[in-house]
Amino acid sequence: MNLSIIAAFAYGILAIVGGIMGYVQARSKVSLLSGGISGLLLILSxxxxxxxxxxxxxxAVCVTGVLVVVFALRFAKTRKFMPAGLMIVLGALTLAVMAHQLLGL
Known part of the structure; x- marks a missing residue:
C-alpha cells in the first residue's frame, strides 16, 4: 500500500466527518450531501x-482538487480558517502526495 492510497482514504474520512459536523452545527444538508459524496468517492478511489x-x-486527484477549489472559495468569502482553511491545507498536502505518485517521482 502506498502513501497516495492512505492520503485518499484519510481525506475521504475527513470529508465525511466534516459534512456530518456541518450538518450537526448548522443543519446544512448541502454539507452533509457534498461531504458524504466526495468522501465516499475518495474512499472508493x-x-x-x-x-x-x-x-x-x-x-482521487480530481475529487481532491475540486474540494480544494470549493474550500478556497469558501475561505475567500468567510475569511475563517475553520473549516475551509484547514481543508485547503490538508487538501493541498493530499494533492502533493498524490501528484508525487501520479508523476512517479
Whole structure:
C-alpha cells in the first residue's frame, strides 16, 4: 500500500466527518450531501488504487482538487480558517502526495 492510497482514504474520512459536523452545527444538508459524496468517492478511489486500478488515483486527484477549489472559495468569502482553511491545507498536502505518485517521482 502506498502513501497516495492512505492520503485518499484519510481525506475521504475527513470529508465525511466534516459534512456530518456541518450538518450537526448548522443543519446544512448541502454539507452533509457534498461531504458524504466526495468522501465516499475518495474512499472508493483508495480502494480502486489498492486493487491496482490506475484510474483510482486520477479520480482521487480530481475529487481532491475540486474540494480544494470549493474550500478556497469558501475561505475567500468567510475569511475563517475553520473549516475551509484547514481543508485547503490538508487538501493541498493530499494533492502533493498524490501528484508525487501520479508523476512517479
Amino acid at each position: 483508495a480502494y480502486w488504487q489498492l486493487q491496482g486500478q490506475p484510474w483510482g488515483l486520477t479520480l
